[in-house]
Amino acid sequence: MIRFSLKITTLSSHLPSFPPISYNAGMALKISISGVRGTIPDSLTPELCLDFAKAFGTYTNGGMIIIGIDPRPSSEYIKGIIYAGLLSAGCKVIDIGIAPTPTVGIMTKLLRADGGIVVTASHNPLPWNGIKFMTPEGLFLNEKKAAKLIDLYEKKKFRVATPQTVESNDQAIALHIKKVLKVVDINLIRKKKFRVALDGCNGAGSVALVELLKKLGCIVLPINCDVHLPFPHNPEPIPENITELTSYVQAKKTDVGFVVDADADRLAIVADGGFAIGEELTLALAAASILEAAPNAKARKHTIVTNLSTSRVVDDVAKRYGAKVVRTKIGEIHVVEEIIRQEAIIGGEGNGGVIFPQVGYNRDSLAGIALILHYMAKSGQPLSKLARSLPQYVMIKSKVDCAGQFEVNEWLEKVKKSFAGEEMVTKDGIKVVFHDSWVHVRASNTEPIIRIMAEAPTKEKAENLIKRITG
Numbered sequence: 500m501i502r503f504s505l506k507i508t509t510l511s512s513h514l515p516s517f518p519p520i521s522y523n524a525g526m527a528l529k530i531s532i533s534g535v536r537g538t539i540p541d542s543l544t545p546e547l548c549l550d551f552a553k554a555f556g557t558y559t560n561g562g563m564i565i566i567g568i569d570p571r572p573s574s575e576y577i578k579g580i581i582y583a584g585l586l587s588a589g590c591k592v593i594d595i596g597i598a599p600t601p602t603v604g605i606m607t608k609l610l611r612a613d614g615g616i617v618v619t620a621s622h623n624p625l626p627w628n629g630i631k632f633m634t635p636e637g638l639f640l641n642e643k644k645a646a647k648l649i650d651l652y653e654k655k656k657f658r659v660a661t662p663q664t665v666e667s668n669d670q671a672i673a674l675h676i677k678k679v680l681k682v683v684d685i686n687l688i689r690k691k692k693f694r695v696a697l698d699g700c701n702g703a704g705s706v707a708l709v710e711l712l713k714k715l716g717c718i719v720l721p722i723n724c725d726v727h728l729p730f731p732h733n734p735e736p737i738p739e740n741i742t743e744l745t746s747y748v749q750a751k752k753t754d755v756g757f758v759v760d761a762d763a764d765r766l767a768i769v770a771d772g773g774f775a776i777g778e779e780l781t782l783a784l785a786a787a788s789i790l791e792a793a794p795n796a797k798a799r800k801h802t803i804v805t806n807l808s809t810s811r812v813v814d815d816v817a818k819r820y821g822a823k824v825v826r827t828k829i830g831e832i833h834v835v836e837e838i839i840r841q842e843a844i845i846g847g848e849g850n851g852g853v854i855f856p857q858v859g860y861n862r863d864s865l866a867g868i869a870l871i872l873h874y875m876a877k878s879g880q881p882l883s884k885l886a887r888s889l890p891q892y893v894m895i896k897s898k899v900d901c902a903g904q905f906e907v908n909e910w911l912e913k914v915k916k917s918f919a920g921e922e923m924v925t926k927d928g929i930k931v932v933f934h935d936s937w938v939h940v941r942a943s944n945t946e947p948i949i950r951i952m953a954e955a956p957t958k959e960k961a962e963n964l965i966k967r968i969t970g
């Protein structure tokens with residue numbers, strides 16, 4: 500039997516009361532609100548995958564489940580085990596094959612399924628893989644629902660019923676693209692015949708994104724868009740992993756370059772000339788695109804939802820259009836639930852995650868790409884110019900090891916003392932907010948560390964904010 504260290508569960512009082520988070524550094528296994536993630540073959544074992552599938556089959560009462568995978572070599576193997584677990588609980592399985600995470604969400608809702616499963620380790624490199632679970636609405640499980648699933652997994656009293664069928668559905672990507680094309684002015688984009696470089700990391704977005712760009716009349720220059728080949732680089736679309744695309748955009752003189760992670764829910768952008776504008780600006784540019792296109796944006800006072808650690812450039816964009824920004828705890832589901840509550844026009848995260856409710860309630864690189872191209876087409880300006888027109892900030896991300904709740908409290912006390920009298924937001928650790936800068940200190944949801952992030956107009960100012968805490 501696998502035993503999980505409770506190192507993290509004692510970490511922070513802001514974590515949910517039920518401990519949906521277990522972490523075992525030695526075995527590289529994480530069970531959390533985001534699902535289960537581990538390494539193959541040592542920690543994400545067949546027994547564990549089978550029991551989680553049985554638990555989800557029990558959780559959905561033997562319902563109809565949509566399953567999609569990313570193209571890592573172990574994904575088919577894990578999918579086979581999940582089939583067995585779901586079927587043993589009496590589920591019906593609809594397999595949509597290799598598909599971006601947001602596509603699974605859209606199909607789960609569209610086909611009125613009882614749940615969705617994505618086999619992916621998202622931005623993690625090999626040998627990682629993982630399983631993510633979705634509600635009938637195509638949303639990730641929230642804390643309460645994840646706790647219920649993990650409880651079922653731990654108790655191991657699984658539903659046993661006559662297995663239903665396994666069917667495949669090869670329409671998922673086409674349906675997703677159709678949804679995206681409905682929410683932008685296709686003709687406006689098509690007329691521009693944008694030259695677009697695309698680095699799919701040979702991941703789940705490779706096919707879908709090429710297809711989408713073609714439908715938008717773009718001249719597509721794909722690199723790393725073959726799902727039969729291994730990842731050409733670490734799939735996390737952060738600056739050190741996207742240099743191939745940066746050079747390619749420059750060499751081929753394309754109008755833009757897009758790069759996504761392995762399950763295509765995070766999008767980073769390289770502007771014309773090889774100007775890597777990265778992940779933090781993706782949401783800001785997508786928000787500018789939709790607000791620019793929204794009739795009477797100023798009078799409507801739209802809402803943008805993002806998390807506490809996302810760049811304040813989103814606030815600057817919102818201000819331009821009279822919109823307001825609502826900030827949530829870290830974690831995609833918190834952003835999504837707030838988008839629904841606020842009926843927000845758009846939301847997302849600073850890691851390149853754009854959530855566009857008109858398409859779906861998942862971080863969606865397809866929606867993000869369509870919105871960016873729409874913004875470029877409507878403005879008639881190069882993307883580099885659009886990006887440079889936004890206020891420039893420097894964000895620094897730092898972390899310190901932290902063994903338990905006592906240390907977390909010590910760090911938070913230090914923040915309170917160092918910034919006494921300043922505006923503080925305490926819904927997820929402590930964020931100290933100034934008029935053009937901020938610093939945020941919080942316990943990680945997935946690792947035994949404290950994250951310290953700061954953003955300011957200059958590197959020096961951001962560093963100083965961090966130094967006031969770390970000394």
Ligand code: MG
Pocket residue numbers: 620621622760761762763764765
């Ligand atoms: Mg991802």
